[in-house]
Amino acid sequence: MSVLAVGTVAFDSIETPFGSVDRILGGSATYITIAARYFCDDVRLVGVVGDDFPQDYMDVLRNSGVDLEGLEIDRNGRTFFWAGRYHYNMNDRETLATHLNVLETFTPKIPDRYRDSRIVCLGNLDPTIQLGVLDQISNPEIVICDTMNFWIDNTPEQLYNTLKRIDCLIVNDAEARQLAGVPNLVAAARVIREMGPRTLIIKKGEHGAILFTEGTIFVAPAFPLEVINDPTGAGDTFAGGFAGYLAREERIDTDSLKRAVVYGSAMASFSVERFGPERLLDLTHEEIEQRIEVFHELSRIPALKLTTGAFPAVQ
C-alpha cells in the first residue's frame, strides 16, 4: 500500500536541557515520511519549502527513499521556521518563534500520480487545507489526521468538517480533553468518535498511547527512557510509523491497528533519543524489532498458574 503524507517541511531551532540545534531539518511531513519509509517502499510527500532549503536536506529525504514529486519549491519565499525550548520536565514546550513564510500561501496540489494513495496522513495544518487535500484523493483506505489546540481554538467549525471526513484522529491527551470539552479521557474519546473518526489515538507521552476503535480499547505503554534528548517530531514519527506499518500489513482491522500503535510508539521512542530526525536516519530493522519485543515484555500479563485452589469465601 502507498502512504501519502501532507504536512510541513521546516527548519527547526530547538533548545532542551541536553543541548541545542539551529535550523535543522524538521516538519511534520519530514518525520512522517522518514518513519513510514521503514515499513513501506511507496511513501509520498506533499509540502512546500522556500528557495533557502539546502540540497543537503533535500538529500536526506531523497536518501531515505521518500517520493518528493509533491514537494513544491517556492522560489519566492523562505522555508517555514519554528524555534522552541523544552524545559527540564520535557512535558511543556515554549514556542520562541514561528515564521510561516512559504506556508502562508501554501495550497497543497496533489500530483496526479498520488491521487490513488491508499493511506493518507494529514499532518497538523489548517483543517480547511486538510479538507482540500481529501478532495484531491480518490477513495483512500484510511485517512489519518493530526490537529492541535490552535485549530480547536480558532477554527472549530472547519475542524468539525474535517473530522467528518477522516477515519483516524491522532491527538495528545490535552488536545483530546479540549476538543471534547470533558476532562475524562474515556468520555472524551466517546465524544470525539461521535464527531466522525471511527478510530481515535490519544498520545500521552511518557504514559504511552490509547487506541479507541469500534468496541475496542487498547493501551500501549511508552518505551521506558531515562533520557529524552529532544521530543520534537515524536508525534509525527508516531503517525509515520503507524501509517507505514499499516501499509506494510496491507490490511486495516482492529488487530493491525493495535500493532501499528506499537510500531508508531517504537519509532517515536527512537526519535526522541537524538535531536531532530537524526536517529531515524540510521535505524536497522533489527533494532526496530528488538524494541517491539520490549513493548511485548512491558505489557504482557503473565499467564496464571495457580498453586492454590479457589478464592476464599467472604462472609
Place this chain on the structure above:
Amino acid sequence: MSVLAVGTVAFDSIETPFGSVDRILGGSATYITIAARYFCDDVRLVGVVGDDFPQDYMDVLRNSGVDLEGLEIDRNGRTFFWAGRYHYNMNDRETLATHLNVLETFTPKIPDRYRDSRIVCLGNLDPTIQLGVLDQISNPEIVICDTMNFWIDNTPEQLYNTLKRIDCLIVNDAEARQLAGVPNLVAAARVIREMGPRTLIIKKGEHGAILFTEGTIFVAPAFPLEVINDPTGAGDTFAGGFAGYLAREERIDTDSLKRAVVYGSAMASFSVERFGPERLLDLTHEEIEQRIEVFHELSRIPALKLTTGAFPAVQ
C-alpha cells in the same frame, strides 16, 4: 499466606462533583484489608479508633472477614477524621480538614498472634511508626509500604531509614518524582530502588501503574472508566488487592508481582465506582475475574500474522 495491614481506620467526609458523604468509614487499613480479604482468608488489621466509632462500621470490617484483634479502641479520644474535596478533573484533591485525634498518640502494638505475618502492608503513616511495626514482625516474606509527600518533605531521614527495611514501595507519580528529585519516572525509579526497596510500583491514576523490579518493568493500564465517583481509598485498595493476590498465589516472583499489579488495579477500579469502600463490600469473584479479563484485552498486543514478506529496503 497471611496479610497484615497497619494503617488508619477513619471517618471520611468527601465531596466530589458527583455527590458528597459525611463521616463514612475510611482509612488506609480499612481499604487494604477489605480488598485483600477477597483473595486471602487470613487478613489482619492493626489500627486505632476512638470511642465514637460506631458498631455499624465495626460490623462492616468484621463481616468482611477481617481479623480485628489488632484494632485498638482508645476510649479517651475520637476517631481520626479527614475531609476532602475533589474537583471536576478528579486529579487533585483539596484537604478541608484533618483531625488526627487518637492517631496523635498511636503506637501500633502488634498482637503476638500477628508476629508471624507473611505479607506486611504498611499504610501511609509516620515512617518512624512504620519502622516500629517492622521491629515487631519476625521475618516476613514481603513488606509493602506506602508513603506521601508530607513525610518526604518533613521527615526525609526517617523515611530513608524505613525504605532500607522494606521490599516494595507503592507511591504515585508525583511522590516518586519528589522522592527521587528527578522528573523522569524511569530515572526516578532507579534512584528510589537504590534507596532500598527492590520493587517499586508507581501509581499513575488514569494512566495505570508501572512495576519496577529486578531487571523488569511492567506497565499495567488503568481500567477505562467514564465516571469516577470517588477516588478516595483507590491507592489503598490497590495495595490491598496487590497484597491479597500475592498471598493467594503463595509465591512472590516477577510473574506473580505483575499479576498482583493487575489485581490491585482491578480492585482500585471497583473502589472508585462508588463513594467510600461501598463497592468493595458486595463484589463477586466473577466480577473480579471479568475485569481481569478486560485488563488482558486492554494490553494484549495481537500476534503478528504478516501477509507481506520482508521489510522494504531503505536506500
